[in-house]
Amino acid sequence: MQKNTNQKLQALNWDDLRYFLEVARTQRASAAAKRLGVDHTTVARRVRELEAVLGVILFDKSRAGGFTLTADGQRLLSHADTVETAVRSASEQFAGASQGLSGHVRVGSTEGFGCFFLSPQLARFTAANRDMSIDLLSVPHFISLSKREADMAITLERPERGQYVFTKLCDYQLRLYGTRAYFQNHKPVRSVADLQNHAFIDYVEDLAFSHELLYLKRTIPNARVNLCSTSVIAHYHATLQGTALAFLPCFMATPNPALVSVLPEEVVVTRHFWLSSREELRNLRRITSLWDYLRATAEANKSLLMGESSQMNYVDP
Structure with missing residues (x-):
């Protein structure tokens, strides 16, 4: 980005960055609009206005690939993600423990574990926490936390570098x-x-x-x-x-x-499966609650995971 980008960023408000973040994560104006509760033309317009304010192109746009971040978009993503984390953390602290869990979490997982184990467990978690939504990415490849493809990840290998918090899940x-x-x-x-x-x-x-x-x-x-x-x-x-x-x-x-x-x-x-999260997200209530829930479900299903039982067990979310 150009040298005056920091000055331009100071003039932005959180609402501008919300639109940018949703498009960056979904890569579709229509999907971002659904999450934001607005029309997709509004999303496209807000992205164009943000690009005009910053004087850069944030997305390469195509029918096949949707909205793909440019190099400038990737740099803004890091700033916007930090702002979002700070805003949500402050909101949770002032809301207090009396309110239930809320917000969105994206969980990356290996394909088999995600489809056969996590999906029924997470269905119960979201049913018990109606104001939370979860994206479960069950894919036959690595999910990158550093690229912010997910907030949490369950992987075959322990993270070797980066600002992550991790534990052996099971x-x-x-x-x-x-x-x-x-x-x-x-x-x-x-x-x-x-x-x-x-x-x-x-x-x-x-x-x-x-x-x-x-x-x-x-x-x-x-x-x-x-x-x-x-x-x-x-x-x-x-x-x-x-x-x-x-x-x-x-x-x-x-x-x-x-x-x-x-x-x-x-x-x-x-x-082994390893559970990890970006360090700056780990203390958010929704991340902490889901983290603890996943560890509890893995503990409750040791026999299934080790082939000693065919029965899946559930814990109270």
């Missing part, structure tokens, strides 16, 4: 699964050596977003793979067709009676 296990029908039609598996006679479903190795996902190659060298996908949910549904075996998280596979674990005491992988 351990979980993966085992090798096939359907009952599969084992009726294929050679029995009595030892690890017998697995050489079977086909497997695995990740696309060069597109795996974390080396933590490549457990088949490390656990069963030279395994014969006949189907690869970047999605663990695709692995799950492909396994249910009864044509091959796959490593699946126990919390996904154990509740389905059609799936049977293979050599569960010998072929097992233990991994």
Whole structure:
């Protein structure tokens, strides 16, 4: 941005930045309008006016990509996000503990954990806290807290750098699964050596977003793979067709009676989920409450996560 940007920023009000932030996060004027409770033409107009005040282009706009932040937009995002955090923190402090939770939280998660575990848990959390809304980003790639793609993230690996607060959320296990029908039609598996006679479903190795996902190659060298996908949910549904075996998280596979674990005491992988948040957000009430709730739900479901139970448990939000 130009040198006089700081002077221009001082002339802005919070309402200007609210419009900018919602468009930056949703990348669509229509989606931002829905969140703000206004018409999408109002959002587009306010963005144009903000760009005129600052004398820069904040978004590249296209039909396919929507509103994509420019380099100047990325720099403003950092300032606007800081202002939003300060405003909300002050609001929470003055509102006092007598008021219920409110506000919006965006949670990033691995795909399988988000869809099979977090979604039912968060549905109960939002039902109990009607003034809160949550975006659950269950995707087969990393969610970046530094780029403000989410307020909180559940990841396979611990954050190595950056201004984050983090904790180990839980351990979980993966085992090798096939359907009952599969084992009726294929050679029995009595030892690890017998697995050489079977086909497997695995990740696309060069597109795996974390080396933590490549457990088949490390656990069963030279395994014969006949189907690869970047999605663990695709692995799950492909396994249910009864044509091959796959490593699946126990919390996904154990509740389905059609799936049977293979050599569960010998072929097992233990991994961890990490919960993290940007440091400046951690003390916001809505972040703290959701953080504590997620830790409580993980604790209550140790048996499910470790493949010792097929029952999901719930805690009071």
